[in-house]
Amino acid sequence: MAQNTSSAVMQQRSEPNDSLDDFPTPPWATRALLKHVIMPMTGPVSDQSCWEPACNRGHMARPLGEFFREVVASDVHDYGTGHVILDFLFPGDVRKVDWIITNPPFRLAQQFIDRSSQIARHGFAMIVRSAFLEGVGRFNGLFSVNPPSIIAQFTERVVMVKGRLEPKGSTATAYCWLVWIDGETDTRFQWIPPCRKRLERPEDYQTEAA
Numbered sequence: 001m002a003q004n005t006s007s008a009v010m011q012q013r014s015e016p017n018d019s020l021d022d023f024p025t026p027p028w029a030t031r032a033l034l035k036h037v038i039m040p041m042t043g044p045v046s047d048q049s050c051w052e053p054a055c056n057r058g059h060m061a062r063p064l065g066e067f068f069r070e071v072v073a074s075d076v077h078d079y080g081t082g083h084v085i086l087d088f089l090f091p092g093d094v095r096k097v098d099w100i101i102t103n104p105p106f107r108l109a110q111q112f113i114d115r116s117s118q119i120a121r122h123g124f125a126m127i128v129r130s131a132f133l134e135g136v137g138r139f140n141g142l143f144s145v146n147p148p149s150i151i152a153q154f155t156e157r158v159v160m161v162k163g164r165l166e167p168k169g170s171t172a173t174a175y176c177w178l179v180w181i182d183g184e185t186d187t188r189f190q191w192i193p194p195c196r197k198r199l200e201r202p203e204d205y206q207t208e209a210a
């Protein structure tokens with residue numbers, strides 16, 4: 001059978017099992033979470049703390065800092081950006097925070113969700129491939145016992161490329177935000193309206209670490 005080499009299909013996110021899943025999130029997708037999903041539900045978060053526990057090169061932690069009073073950024077790997085080096089899944093005493101927000105490594109997403117449930121006071125949010133919503137195992141082990149409060153599906157594609165931000169380009173992978181808010185156990189679905197143009201800034205792509 002001929003291989004499909006269209007650029008969209010070639011950019012599907014597929015990684016070996018031991019990969020760190022080095023796929024930074026374009027900052028506009030984080031601003032979309034706050035402006036279209038979290039703040040309409042909870043109000044401003046400017047008096048609250050947030051932890052980005054898989055911060056990579058800081059492309060999600062930076063826009064989170066535009067909204068939260070305090071943002072702690074950590075990652076298991078040192079990307080040279082000065083963040084705390086910490087395995088989020090390693091049991092240990094950690095300070096509670098109001099929110100945990102991240103793009104978890106895909107193969108560890110469920111563990112990141114379980115761990116976040118134990119640490120976040122008000123809520124936590126994970127950007128995941130929309131395909132993460134499928135699967136009997138995931139339904140039995142996660143969604144039926146700890147359903148998200150909100151599933152927020154992007155209407156625009158969020159382009160994630162290995163190891164860097166890509167201002168242009170396309171992708172065949174659809175993404176959504178899953179948000180758990182304390183006390184909100186009925187899952188609500190929403191679309192994130194087109195917003196990339198409004199939420200994207202040229203400087204978002206000028207901050208790559210060496």
Ligand SMILES: C[S@@+](CC[C@H](N)C(=O)[O-])C[C@H]1O[C@@H](n2cnc3c(N)ncnc32)[C@H](O)[C@@H]1O
Pocket residue numbers: 020021022023024025053054055056057058059060074075076077086087088089102103104105106108
């Ligand atoms: C998809 S990237 C997310 C990057 C960043 N959150 C963003 O959105 O730009 C996944 C990140 O998870 C980190 N990671 C993998 N396993 C981890 C663990 N056990 N604890 C903390 N970070 C981990 C990787 O080093 C990688 O930076």
